[in-house]
Amino acid sequence: MKISIIIRSYNEEEHIAKLLSGIAAQTIKDIEIIVVDSGSTDATLSIASQYPVRILLIPKEDFSFGRSLNIGCKAATGDLIVLASAHVYPVYKDWVENLIKPFDDPKVALVYGKQRGGETTKYSEEQIFKKWFPENSGSRQIHPFCNNANAVIRRELWEQMPYDETLTGLEDLDWAKRAVQMGYRIAYSNKAEVKHVHNESLSNIYNRYRREAIALKTIYPHERFNSWDFLRLLFINSLSDYYASIVGRVFWRNIFNICGFRLMQFWGTYRGYSQRTEISSQLRRKFYYPGGAKVSKGQQSESHPQRRIEYGKALAEPEAESSSRAQKRISIGANL
Known part of the structure; x- marks a missing residue:
């Protein structure tokens, strides 16, 4: 099965290189990567253009979480579509491999993976992560909870029911609820771990x-x-x-x-x-676009060191975009 990854971004210059480097280190290769950007004013696009990605641009005023996902899914060619926030990064090289394993069951519509915070994550939010994303995958999930910061869906099912573009959030929960009502299952993979590195005011x-x-x-x-x-x-x-x-x-x-x-x-x-x-x-x-949100580098746990991705202490400064890289950007008009 072909795999696509959709990354939603807005002013993510501090993090997107780490995510893209983590994708490049995965055991599964030949992954299509699509970045849907909603008006970044920093170096996000210059950094992303250094990697083998397609960049789709949408006007800031047209953004909603569901709309950006629909635009990315429409452009994707994969049978399975991985959804990732631009300020997460995989801990292990088999992140994608573990994320897609439950799709051996044809009744699985969506799989979401484990999340942990970084060293600047608020203590209470880390407790929420531990509750929402437990250490064990556990038994069959009967509720529609999921999280699109680290998830994967079936493209054919998205074609039947796109994301709701009017919601102000929780478009993932809404989509999963409809999938469950259609008789599909939601699965959780504790081995598909990412670090979610943000520090909100x-x-x-x-x-x-x-x-x-x-x-x-x-x-x-x-x-x-x-x-x-x-x-x-x-x-x-x-x-x-x-x-x-x-x-x-x-x-x-x-x-x-x-x-x-x-x-x-x-x-x-x-x-x-x-x-x-x-x-x-x-x-x-x-x-x-609330402003004031600060993001920081995450702190990694020490399990499965043999499969851990060794990120460099510092990532190279983005180079100036070449004309060929600039051509990978596609501006999405308001009429789509």
């Missing part, structure tokens, strides 16, 4: 959970999140994080960022569920 954490809550209301219209849910979940999750930090002897290091993260997480969720009016174009821009 408190306002960006709030912004992310707010837009995801707005999307979740659309996907599950009967779900509710009231002020009692806000207080209850804030207390329970903060207490759990503080207990874990005490056991791990990192309490004082995280005493403030735990309460800050959890407060923004659940306040953003509450505000998203409380949204009653239509989302303005200004609010959409805030959701998709």
